[in-house]
Amino acid sequence: MELTRRDVLAALGAAGAAGAVGAGALTLSQRDNTGNPVGDHEVATLVAVAGVVYPSEVEGVETFVREYSVARFADRPEYAAGVADAVAALDEYTRTWHDAAFVGLDANAREETLSGMEVDIADPVPEGDHRERVRYYLVNELLYALFSTPTGGELAGIENPQGHPGGTTSYQRGPQ
Amino acid sequence: MQSNREPSERADVCVVGAGPAGGIVADKLASEGYDVVVLEAGPRFDDDEREQRMERSIRPAHGPHSVWEMGGERDAYASTGDRHYPLNAARVKGVGGSTLHWQGMVMRLHEQDFTLESETGVGTDWPVSYDDLRPYYADAEEELGVAGASDNPFAPPRKQPHPLPAFPPSYSDSLFAEACEAVGVTTHSVPNARLSESRNDRSACVGYGTCQPVCPSGAKYDATIHVEQAEQRGARVVDRAPVQRLEHDDAGERVTAAVYATPDGTEHRQEAREFVLAAGGVENPRLLLLSESEQYPDGLANSSGLVGRYFMDHLFAGAGGTLDEPTRQNHVGFNTTESHQFYDREDDSRGAIKLEFLNYAGPSPLEMALSGDDWGDAMLDRIRDGYGTHVAVGALVEQPPKKENQIRLHPERTDDHGNPVPDVVWSVDDQTRRTIKRANEIQHEILTELGADIQWTVGPDATGPAFHHMGTTRMGDNPETSVVDAQLRTHDLANLTIPSSSVFPTGGAMNPTLTIAALALKAANHVAERI
Ligand SMILES: Cc1cc2nc3c(=O)[nH]c(=O)nc-3n(C[C@H](O)[C@H](O)[C@H](O)COP(=O)(O)OP(=O)(O)OC[C@H]3O[C@@H](n4cnc5c(N)ncnc54)[C@H](O)[C@@H]3O)c2cc1C
Ligand code: SF4
Numbered sequence: 001m002e003l004t005r006r007d008v009l010a011a012l013g014a015a016g017a018a019g020a021v022g023a024g025a026l027t028l029s030q031r032d033n034t035g036n037p038v039g040d041h042e043v044a045t046l047v048a049v050a051g052v053v054y055p056s057e058v059e060g061v062e063t064f065v066r067e068y069s070v071a072r073f074a075d076r077p078e079y080a081a082g083v084a085d086a087v088a089a090l091d092e093y094t095r096t097w098h099d100a101a102f103v104g105l106d107a108n109a110r111e112e113t114l115s116g117m118e119v120d121i122a123d124p125v126p127e128g129d130h131r132e133r134v135r136y137y138l139v140n141e142l143l144y145a146l147f148s149t150p151t152g153g154e155l156a157g158i159e160n161p162q163g164h165p166g167g168t169t170s171y172q173r174g175p176q
Numbered sequence: 177m178q179s180n181r182e183p184s185e186r187a188d189v190c191v192v193g194a195g196p197a198g199g200i201v202a203d204k205l206a207s208e209g210y211d212v213v214v215l216e217a218g219p220r221f222d223d224d225e226r227e228q229r230m231e232r233s234i235r236p237a238h239g240p241h242s243v244w245e246m247g248g249e250r251d252a253y254a255s256t257g258d259r260h261y262p263l264n265a266a267r268v269k270g271v272g273g274s275t276l277h278w279q280g281m282v283m284r285l286h287e288q289d290f291t292l293e294s295e296t297g298v299g300t301d302w303p304v305s306y307d308d309l310r311p312y313y314a315d316a317e318e319e320l321g322v323a324g325a326s327d328n329p330f331a332p333p334r335k336q337p338h339p340l341p342a343f344p345p346s347y348s349d350s351l352f353a354e355a356c357e358a359v360g361v362t363t364h365s366v367p368n369a370r371l372s373e374s375r376n377d378r379s380a381c382v383g384y385g386t387c388q389p390v391c392p393s394g395a396k397y398d399a400t401i402h403v404e405q406a407e408q409r410g411a412r413v414v415d416r417a418p419v420q421r422l423e424h425d426d427a428g429e430r431v432t433a434a435v436y437a438t439p440d441g442t443e444h445r446q447e448a449r450e451f452v453l454a455a456g457g458v459e460n461p462r463l464l465l466l467s468e469s470e471q472y473p474d475g476l477a478n479s480s481g482l483v484g485r486y487f488m489d490h491l492f493a494g495a496g497g498t499l500d501e502p503t504r505q506n507h508v509g510f511n512t513t514e515s516h517q518f519y520d521r522e523d524d525s526r527g528a529i530k531l532e533f534l535n536y537a538g539p540s541p542l543e544m545a546l547s548g549d550d551w552g553d554a555m556l557d558r559i560r561d562g563y564g565t566h567v568a569v570g571a572l573v574e575q576p577p578k579k580e581n582q583i584r585l586h587p588e589r590t591d592d593h594g595n596p597v598p599d600v601v602w603s604v605d606d607q608t609r610r611t612i613k614r615a616n617e618i619q620h621e622i623l624t625e626l627g628a629d630i631q632w633t634v635g636p637d638a639t640g641p642a643f644h645h646m647g648t649t650r651m652g653d654n655p656e657t658s659v660v661d662a663q664l665r666t667h668d669l670a671n672l673t674i675p676s677s678s679v680f681p682t683g684g685a686m687n688p689t690l691t692i693a694a695l696a697l698k699a700a701n702h703v704a705e706r707i
Contacts, residue, residue: 016227016392053551111552121549124237136237140546144235147542156541156559160507163234163542165382165393168372171507171535174347 001057003064007149011068014148014163037084038073044103045087049138052111054146055155068145079137082126086137089130093117114139181414181438183446187213188707190434190448192419192463195273196689197675197696198454199402200319204700206409210707213446214403214411215436217418217455218269219245221276223400226392233389236547243389244268244276249592250418253458257581258603266643267456271415274456274643275398275689277389280369280510281532282322282690284313287332288520289528289684296524298607299576299682303653303662306332309694316693317367320397321375324367330516331364340372342512343381346535347504348567349513355626356515361618363515363533369397369689370510385536387509396510417444420593421467422451422672428471430671437593450671450703454696457487457645457678461583462598464649477649477666482659484584486577486647487600488683491608491639493529493615495623496537496568497631503567506540518618519685526611527574528685531618538566567628571615572642574685575608583648602641609636644677644688651679664699671706675699 047065054061073080091101094113098105105113114120117131124136144163146152153161160166189205191198194216206212221229221244232238241247246264255261267274287306292299310333317324317338324338342365345353349363356363370387374380381395391398407413417436420443425432433445453460461484467476475483511532518529544559581603585596616635623630634640652658655667660679666672675696677688 014227015231016225053555055553055556057553057556114551120551124235124546126237139551140235140237143545143551144231144542147545148234153541155556156544157502157564158504158506158541160383160385161542162385162506162509162540163230165384166507167383168343168381168508171346171383171504171512172344173504174350175502175504 001059001151001155003058003060003149003151005067007151008064008067010149010164011145012071013165015072015145036073036080037077038069038080041101041103042084042087043069045090045101046083046138046142048103048105048110049114050142051107052114053139053142057155058146058151065142065145072145082133083137083141086133090117090134090138093130181417181444183444184211184213184412187211187446187448189213189450189452189703190215190446191452191454192434193217193273193454193456193459194271194399194403194413194415195454195456196275196399196402197692198273198452199399199406200693200696201452201454201675201700201703202411203402203406203409204697205704206406206411208704210704212406212411213448214406214413215417215419215434215446216271216413216415218271218415220271220413220415223394226390229390230384230386230392233386234542234546240265240389244270252589252591252597254586254589254597254599255602256599257601261600261602261641263458263598263600266641266645267458271403271413272398272400276400278398278689279388279687280396281687282317282320282367282369283686284332284334285684285686285691286330286519286528289682292521292682296521298521298524298527300652302681303651309691309698310334312694312697313690315697316690319402319693319697320369320690321371321378322367322369322690323372325365328364328516329362330519338367340375342366343368343372343510345512346508348535348537349533351499351503351567351626352513352533352569352622355622359621359625361515361531361622362517363513366511366514368510371395381508383508385506385509385540418593419455419463420595422463422476423467424469424471424476424669428469429669431669449707450673452699452703453672453674454676457648457676458583458598458600460674460676460678461648462585465585466595472668477659477668477672479668480656480659482650482657484582484648485579486650487581487583487602487645488575488577488647488680489602489641490572490644490683490685490687491575491604491612492570492642493573493612493619493634493639494568494570495616495619495630495633496534496566497623497628498538498565499567499626499628500565502564503537505535505537505564505566508535511535518615524607526614527576527607529574529611529615529618530572530685531615532570532572534568534570537568539563567623567626569619569622571619572685572687573608573611573615574683576605577647577650577682578603578605604636604639612636612639642687644683646677646680646683646688649674649676649678650681652681663702664695665702673699673703
């Protein structure tokens with residue numbers, strides 16, 4: 001299933017950043033100049049993490065995550081700092097095993113690294129230890145974005161998922 | 177933002193609390209030209225933050241209390257009865273009050289609720305009848321923008337239709353309707369305080385599905401609507417101004433001032449001609465008890481000794497499971513079908529039951545994704561397995577008034593201002609347990625007919641409160657057996673009015689807020705007549 005621009009807008013709506021959608025026109029490097037802690041490397045890392053945590057049926061992940069990230073973190077400096085910290089924590093862990101940052105790994109090694117860090121069984125805690133913050137700011141951040149969009153919802157059989165203002169007709173409809 | 181927290185020099189009316197009760201009274205009286213000051217303990221929340229609150233409500237890591245910032249020393253409480261009472265899950269402090277979090281189901285009480293003792297020997301009669309409240313109910317439905325239909329054969333008589341059309345039934349309702357018909361249960365629509373069409377400048381429901389605890393679109397009614405309207409009509413609202421005590425004159429006949437604290441640590445006195453206590457069913461009795469004086473050593477307006485007594489809530493009973501077909505749950509966060517067939521009581525063997533057919537049974541895919549210990553395809557398989565076939569029937573069950581259930585002051589624990597915290601003493605009696613069991617039987621019969629694999633039941637042991645705080649300043653004609661009269665005015669103090677579920681002598685099994693709104697409109701009339 002293909003993630004589209006509509007899904008980007010939906011995910012931003014659920015994340016309270018709908019007002020920042022116009023910022024989609026800005027490129028990431030312009031954002032960098034404004035001091036946003038989520039820069040190219042952080043977004044690339046989010047894309048890499050999405051490659052592991054998103055189901056393989058999902059297509060268009062890179063564009064979705066990039067466009068979403070630009071607006072999502074623009075007006076939330078504290079949250080953006082949390083994301084940047086989590087990326088740094090993930091990279092630090094990665095470097096104890098590999099000679100590269102997380103984005104420098106191949107797909108298998110990325111999955112092994114996240115599992116090795118035990119992010120899968122970690123609780124999402126914004127003020128927690130490294131793996132808990134990776135879970136909160138990277139993994140759950142991405143899953144929240146995906147499953148509050150119509151495309152993400154449809155993967156699971158719900159075209160109007162929680163967090164998405166999908167109107168009041170879908171609840172009345174029977175299975176198609 | 178409110179920067180001036182000084183008292184108003186001249187006020188006709190001082191309202192304590194900015195939930196629906198206080199908001200509606202303030203709005204009504206301000207619209208009639210009176211000078212109104214509202215003192216609200218909690219903050220004014222920013223509307224623009226609602227989506228972030230929604231995110232907090234969905235994502236694990238943020239406790240449920242964090243959505244509306246409940247908890248801490250300000251909201252400390254004790255719960256020392258047979259049953260634990262999770263008080264801070266059951267209320268919100270701030271402009272809008274608990275309706276910021278509420279579900280928004282709004283139905284009228286039945287005629288029998290007002291004459292329960294006469295008809296069944298249980299509890300006590302109200303000093304007002306359904307007919308007395310009927311015009312106020314109609315106005316309250318208008319005020320809250322209720323979406324409803326007149327298809328409920330069990331509902332009390334009404335003259336006008338609801339102001340907005342009802343939300344149509346859900347897909348799962350249609351599955352339930354068939355099963356219910358087969359077992360002789362009649363179903364009907366649900367009156368909802370959420371907009372099925374846009375109204376004034378508010379948007380119709382857009383299906384975020386997170387109504388409880390936060391509606392980002394504002395389609396769900398909350399009391400900020402009345403508070404803001406009151407302000408446009410000249411009322412003053414002071415937030416973060418918890419009232420510490422009420423003071424009275426030498427004769428002990430009139431309240432003279434509400435003493436409130438402000439964030440900078442100072443105390444102020446707001447004087448007024450009339451006082452309206454609208455702090456909810458727990459803080460109303462608490463504030464009266466905190467306002468003890470020489471004349472009122474057991475608490476203000478407490479000559480009867482009943483302030484805080486007869487605390488009631490509605491109990492939840494429910495059952496659910498899965499079908500072997502899709503049920504399409506969790507698209508919206510509210511219900512569209514109920515049955516009030518088991519509401520009225522024939523005798524004292526059981527209390528009222530209100531059946532609810534849920535549109536949000538089972539987990540939502542989003543919540544499942546965020547809380548698993550897997551990801552990628554394994555996660556998707558788990559979600560597909562777990563979502564999609566759940567069904568559930570809930571119920572609200574009546575609890576009769578018992579004197580031993582009460583809100584009292586805790587002898588040792590104090591809040592951030594050094595005031596004794598409320599102690600909720602709550603238990604569930606045998607009649608209520610029987611009623612819960614009966615509700616479970618009906619629920620199982622329906623689910624079995626539906627072919628459901630029943631996987632859970634909330635019965636008399638697992639039951640919990642529905643967060644409707646009632647009974648603690650009961651209404652009656654006799655000053656020895658009640659706290660306020662039929663005009664919602666305390667028997668003891670001539671200018672103190674309490675428009676709240678705390679005045680309900682019995683609680684029925686209908687969600688209380690439409691009745692609170694009706695009583696608030698009635699109380700506003702009486703206050704206006706006096707000034
Ligand atoms: C989760 C949940 C779901 C609910 N669902 C429904 C439903 O579907 N239908 C329904 O009818 N009802 C429902 N309710 C109940 C409904 O919210 C209440 O009945 C209603 O809000 C009560 O209105 P109120 O104005 O009396 O009190 P509240 O709304 O509680 O407002 C009281 C206000 O007074 C303020 N206050 C308290 N003490 C002081 C003080 N000392 N000084 C100044 N201010 C003070 C508080 O901060 C608060 O803002 C629900 C409640 C909860 C928690
Ligand atoms: S479903 Fe609930 S939360 Fe969503 S817009 Fe409607 S009322 Fe608001």
